[in-house]
Amino acid sequence: MLIAITALLTLSLLSQAALAQDASPHEEHFVEANGIRIQYLDWGGEGEPLVMLTGYGTAAHTFDDLAPRFTDQFRVVSFTRRGTAPTERTAEGYDLATLTTDLKAFLDALGFRRVHLVGHSFAGTEMTEFATLHPERVASLVYIDAALDSAAGFVLMKESGGRLPQPQPGSPYSQVMSWQQVHTPDFSKLKAPALAFYTTQAPIPVPRDAPDEVRRKIDEFARTKWMPLVDRMANKFRTETNTGRAIVFEGASHYLFRDREDDVVREMRSFYTSLER
Numbered sequence: 001m002l003i004a005i006t007a008l009l010t011l012s013l014l015s016q017a018a019l020a021q022d023a024s025p026h027e028e029h030f031v032e033a034n035g036i037r038i039q040y041l042d043w044g045g046e047g048e049p050l051v052m053l054t055g056y057g058t059a060a061h062t063f064d065d066l067a068p069r070f071t072d073q074f075r076v077v078s079f080t081r082r083g084t085a086p087t088e089r090t091a092e093g094y095d096l097a098t099l100t101t102d103l104k105a106f107l108d109a110l111g112f113r114r115v116h117l118v119g120h121s122f123a124g125t126e127m128t129e130f131a132t133l134h135p136e137r138v139a140s141l142v143y144i145d146a147a148l149d150s151a152a153g154f155v156l157m158k159e160s161g162g163r164l165p166q167p168q169p170g171s172p173y174s175q176v177m178s179w180q181q182v183h184t185p186d187f188s189k190l191k192a193p194a195l196a197f198y199t200t201q202a203p204i205p206v207p208r209d210a211p212d213e214v215r216r217k218i219d220e221f222a223r224t225k226w227m228p229l230v231d232r233m234a235n236k237f238r239t240e241t242n243t244g245r246a247i248v249f250e251g252a253s254h255y256l257f258r259d260r261e262d263d264v265v266r267e268m269r270s271f272y273t274s275l276e277r
Helices: 002-020 096-109 123-133 150-160 172-180 212-241 261-275
Strands: 027-033 036-044 049-053 075-079 115-120 138-144 194-199 245-249
Touching: 027 096, 036 096, 049 096, 049 123, 096 123, 115 123, 123 138, 138 261, 150 212, 194 212, 194 261, 212 245, 245 261
Parallel strands: 049 075, 049 115, 115 138, 138 194, 194 245
Antiparallel strands: 027 036, 036 075
């Protein structure tokens, strides 16, 4: 989806900054799962496992600030997906079925039988697939700008005349793109309680020196095309999950768990409290 692709353009700088300033209270480990060596971070904590899933191409360190805020209630971990360092990069295995199996194998390796899943961006596809196939293993689902309709996003870009960065043929991301651009999520089979965050911010960053005409076109695209799509995605989630709650943040970035961290934490805590009733 466009917003995820835009995020990929800056994630390497964000990851480098996170590693350079890493003071998060976690331990780093590696585990063999589904035939590959996977890196994961463990923030500890008491209670049921809460597993945070990253956006595509992002390492587990993306949750260095968010994860410690839930260790008073959960055992919090996050792993770095296949293809992103320091987890092993393989030539194949970037289809949804294999990525979902990676998640299952990771949980099995850590002995987690039933978990709370929190996913950002691309992770929503794996969360939904895993929860559909293994409902007995999912206690709850939180989508952080992750309950997205990728197919609708790609169609919107084509209609707008926008050009997407083309990945190198055969690369991991080209394999992901081959199915993601036609993937529409089905939330109707979810059994676990679910919460989804969305943002209305346009996924196209406007350069500071952009001409007024460019700014006008991007603003028009956001107002007339992108924001209505966000509303449709949120309503799709509410309708298909039946009991799922969708929260739309005005103006937050795709990394809303950073620039609206307190708001996200407050809503997540309220959601988890509701599970105890």
